[in-house]
Amino acid sequence: MTVGQDFEAGNVICGSQTDLQTSVSSGNSYTVGAAGTITSWSFHNGIDALPGLKLKVARPEPGGGYVFVGEATAGTQNLHALNTFPANIPVQAGDIIGISVGSPFGHCGTNTSGDTFDQFNGDPSLNAPVSPDTSGSFVRYPVMATVTTPDAMPGTVPTPPSNAGQRAVAFTKCKKKASAKAKAKKHMKCVKKASLLAG
DSSP, X not given: OEEXXXXXXXXXXXXXXXXXXXXXXXXXXXXXXXXXXXXEEEEEOOSSOOTXXXXXXXXXXXXXXXXXXXXXXXXXXXXXSEEEEEEEEXXXXXXXXXXXXXXXXXXXXXXXXXXEEEEEESOOOTTSEEOOSEEEEEEEOOEEEEEEOGGGSOOOOOOOOOOHHHHHHHHHHHHHHHHHHOOHXXXXXXXXXXXXXXX
């Protein structure tokens, strides 16, 4: 499952801040749809690399605000390219992804119509309730995360249906043929054929 969107960062500048993409007017959502684990994430750089770039994952609180439940630091950022980095962040349905950018600044997003975000000063700590310092609109951030859900994990191979019933019927036919014809050779040939059926 992919959360977020891929496009090259445009003319929006970020510095010493964290932004969560709370909604988008079109395309893939930035909100996790089902519980699982973020196993990788990507950011599509534009004309520059972002200082201290991180993926940030926040969980909305029932009474308002958020708790940041995970983060992953970016590695080398190639310009004008989608850069992908490893992660291992357990998530729940409703968690929201975003980015954190350090100082001084870098191009981090693109102006849009109808998109919204919540912004925090600096890089909020994990597992502590926090409220956004401001909320805004008309900006979209080029960040994506791959969420692996439990039903996508390797499982046991289903057991094929048993042919035991078919085999029993085949053996019964062998007995009938043997008694009717009283020929041991044909009987053994029939038994051998029946035994080849998978159990």
